[in-house]
Amino acid sequence: MKFWLGLAWQSAWSRRQALALVTVSVAVSVLILLSVQQLREDARRSFSNALSGVDLIVGPRGSATELMLYSVFQIGRPSRNMGYAGFQEIQTMPQVRWAVPIQLGDTYQGHPVLGTTATLFTEFKSQGRGLDWAQGRPFGNPQQNAEALKEVVLGAEVARRFGHALGDKLVVTHGAGGGPESTEHDDQPLTVVGILKATGAPIDRSVLVNLETFEAMHQGWGLGISPHALQAANASQVASLDPKELTPVSLSAVWIGLHSRTEVFSVRRKIESFNRDPLMAVMPGVALDELWQVVKVVENSLVLVGMLVAVSAMLSVAAVLLVAMAARRKEWAILRAMGVAPTSLLGYVLLESVLVCSLGILAGEIGSQGLMWAAQDLLRVQFGVLVQPGWPSAESWLSLAALVTVAFVASLLPAWQAYRLSLMDGLHPPTL
Amino acid sequence: MPLALHLSELTHAWPGQAPLIHIAQLTLPQGQHLFIQGPSGCGKSTLLSLLAGVQQVQQGVCQVLGQNLATLGPMQRDQLRGEHMGVIFQQFNLLPFLDVAANALLPTRLFASRAAAASQVWGSPLAQAQALAEGLGLPSSLWHQPVHQLSVGQQQRVAAVRALMGQPQLIIADEPTSALDDANQLEFLDLLLSTAEKQGASVVMVSHNARLADRFHQVHVWPTKEAA
Numbered sequence: 001m002k003f004w005l006g007l008a009w010q011s012a013w014s015r016r017q018a019l020a021l022v023t024v025s026v027a028v029s030v031l032i033l034l035s036v037q038q039l040r041e042d043a044r045r046s047f048s049n050a051l052s053g054v055d056l057i058v059g060p061r062g063s064a065t066e067l068m069l070y071s072v073f074q075i076g077r078p079s080r081n082m083g084y085a086g087f088q089e090i091q092t093m094p095q096v097r098w099a100v101p102i103q104l105g106d107t108y109q110g111h112p113v114l115g116t117t118a119t120l121f122t123e124f125k126s127q128g129r130g131l132d133w134a135q136g137r138p139f140g141n142p143q144q145n146a147e148a149l150k151e152v153v154l155g156a157e158v159a160r161r162f163g164h165a166l167g168d169k170l171v172v173t174h175g176a177g178g179g180p181e182s183t184e185h186d187d188q189p190l191t192v193v194g195i196l197k198a199t200g201a202p203i204d205r206s207v208l209v210n211l212e213t214f215e216a217m218h219q220g221w222g223l224g225i226s227p228h229a230l231q232a233a234n235a236s237q238v239a240s241l242d243p244k245e246l247t248p249v250s251l252s253a254v255w256i257g258l259h260s261r262t263e264v265f266s267v268r269r270k271i272e273s274f275n276r277d278p279l280m281a282v283m284p285g286v287a288l289d290e291l292w293q294v295v296k297v298v299e300n301s302l303v304l305v306g307m308l309v310a311v312s313a314m315l316s317v318a319a320v321l322l323v324a325m326a327a328r329r330k331e332w333a334i335l336r337a338m339g340v341a342p343t344s345l346l347g348y349v350l351l352e353s354v355l356v357c358s359l360g361i362l363a364g365e366i367g368s369q370g371l372m373w374a375a376q377d378l379l380r381v382q383f384g385v386l387v388q389p390g391w392p393s394a395e396s397w398l399s400l401a402a403l404v405t406v407a408f409v410a411s412l413l414p415a416w417q418a419y420r421l422s423l424m425d426g427l428h429p430p431t432l
Numbered sequence: 433m434p435l436a437l438h439l440s441e442l443t444h445a446w447p448g449q450a451p452l453i454h455i456a457q458l459t460l461p462q463g464q465h466l467f468i469q470g471p472s473g474c475g476k477s478t479l480l481s482l483l484a485g486v487q488q489v490q491q492g493v494c495q496v497l498g499q500n501l502a503t504l505g506p507m508q509r510d511q512l513r514g515e516h517m518g519v520i521f522q523q524f525n526l527l528p529f530l531d532v533a534a535n536a537l538l539p540t541r542l543f544a545s546r547a548a549a550a551s552q553v554w555g556s557p558l559a560q561a562q563a564l565a566e567g568l569g570l571p572s573s574l575w576h577q578p579v580h581q582l583s584v585g586q587q588q589r590v591a592a593v594r595a596l597m598g599q600p601q602l603i604i605a606d607e608p609t610s611a612l613d614d615a616n617q618l619e620f621l622d623l624l625l626s627t628a629e630k631q632g633a634s635v636v637m638v639s640h641n642a643r644l645a646d647r648f649h650q651v652h653v654w655p656t657k658e659a660a
Contacts, residue, residue, distance in 0.1 A: 003541050014529035330524050338539055339514015426486040428477055
């Protein structure tokens with residue numbers, strides 16, 4: 001066996017140019033397939049883990065998936081708001097252990113600004129772990145200290161990306177930025193008082209302020225027009241605002257943690273029957289499942305395309321070996337003359353093509369892990385997907401096994417041809 | 433005295449055609465050399481395939497090295513050839529992706545009995561290969577050269593070394609000299625025959641060149657007219 005392996009290797013090496021090309025094509029196809037699979041798994045895990053501490057998400061009645069996407073992942077924008085009174089009522093429910101309001105709409109350099117309360121820092125869990133502080137502290141309670149209105153807490157990614165440290169001042173943008181109506185809230189600079197440790201959750205990419213701060217920044221914007229345009233505001237205005245008058249009228253969403261998860265259905269029913277405001281309470285896991293149902297079609301098509309590309313690459317290996325057949329009939333006649341049985345030649349050619357395919361598969365696997373490793377920062381920052389390069393997952397192993405099987409079957413083609421021709425030619429292959 | 437070959441009423445025909453081969457009686461004692469002379473395309477190569485056990489015997493007796501090939505299966509014939517025979521073609525004898533040494537040592541790598549026989553007589557397969565190469569006039573500087581850098585004459589000598597490795601009893605040579613120039617032909621043939629004789633191996637060679645016949649113990653002239 002060692003002898004045949006050496007012989008197959010040396011024979012393949014003598015045709016290395018063509019074989020290297022098909023090896024690369026196998027590697028690329030495997031890379032595509034495995035990367036798609038890994039991204040899919042890692043995306044799912046990241047998304048599920050990002051929500052691990054939240055039992056219910058409450059928002060205006062509408063699409064559950066949409067509510068989850070904008071309130072948790074800051075993907076998309078709320079089209080409607082819920083009344084603040086709904087949040088107050090939720091807070092008083094005995095089953096509710098904690099409730100955190102979420103106010104969205106502004107951005108800082110493209111990062112979403114989250115108006116909320118300090119409760120978030122103690123209750124929020126991501127990947128099963130609570131939030132930790134890299135530096136500083138939570139923002140204060142503006143009801144007790146008006147200075148807290150100017151305080152801001154940064155997610156790890158935001159701090160890292162812009163090199164912010166405690167004490168830095170920053171100005172947030174009204175709206176998503178970039179549009180014709182976008183304007184800086186430069187009349188109200190905020191001071192960084194805390195920086196969170198990285199969690200891998202979307203909160204890393206967020207800028208967090210008090211609900212009242214969010215409200216204060218929008219004082220005078222009632223008509224949807226910047227106070228600059230009305231020339232009605234000045235920089236000293238914030239200090240003069242009374243925090244007690246900064247209670248918002250509406251919210252984007254509310255996150256709820258319950259004392260007992262078994263009460264999730266009764267709480268949901270109760271919230272959805274509030275008669276003041278048509279609300280919706282969504283279990284994150286259920287909403288995620290709905291989302292995956294939608295995404296599944298796309299994912300599956302990607303995997304299918306990857307599979308087809310891989311199969312075609314394996315067939316190209318077979319094709320290259322088949323094209324070389326004519327030139328190699330002499331090689332087999334020589335081996336036949338030395339007593340090698342046609343079945344051994346079959347194994348010999350099979351070995352070579354399996355060798356080429358395996359090399360390609362291995363290179364594809366290493367390449368895909370390398371790619372994940374290289375792109376992990378980008379994926380985390382841009383898409384909130386925490387990839388875990390390393391040993392292939394169970395699903396990837398399954399694909400690898402399928403690929404090896406395809407490689408083997410494709411390899412049978414040239415191997416069978418070698419068997420047939422060597423039996424036909426005997427010691428006298430047609431002269432070239 | 434053991435016989436290298438014993439053929440009797442050996443007939444071979446391609447399906448639907450007149451017999452290509454018919455040999456009424458032919459006996460070759462072990463150690464003697466046989467020359468089969470005939471024009472190209474007359475079936476000489478097919479006869480060699482029969483003797484080497486690559487082609488199945490259709491009719492008649494074909495005893496090679498004491499074995500009746502008609503009664504052996506394809507695998508057994510392959511094994512008989514691998515363990516006890518050496519084959520030399522007209523040209524392109526060598527695997528292009530192996531160097532001279534690896535080509536010469538192939539039979540002893542493929543069959544343990546060949547390696548054992550070489551070791552028993554010469555100490556090691558490598559020692560036999562080097563001794564044979566020296567005897568056949570191959571400079572040792574070529575030993576690790578890629579085979580495509582060798583002249584045709586040198587390639588044929590490597591093929592002869594390979595055929596003789598591991599003490600085979602029968603060397604089957606198909607026009608082994610026809611790719612060589614006249615001076616080289618006789619020199620190569622003499623070296624091949626004498627080396628084989630020293631090892632006690634019989635050489636069965638086919639050629640169209642009648643000038644080579646006087647080097648052999650036996651000559652079988654292909655009965656062209658009768659066959660036609």
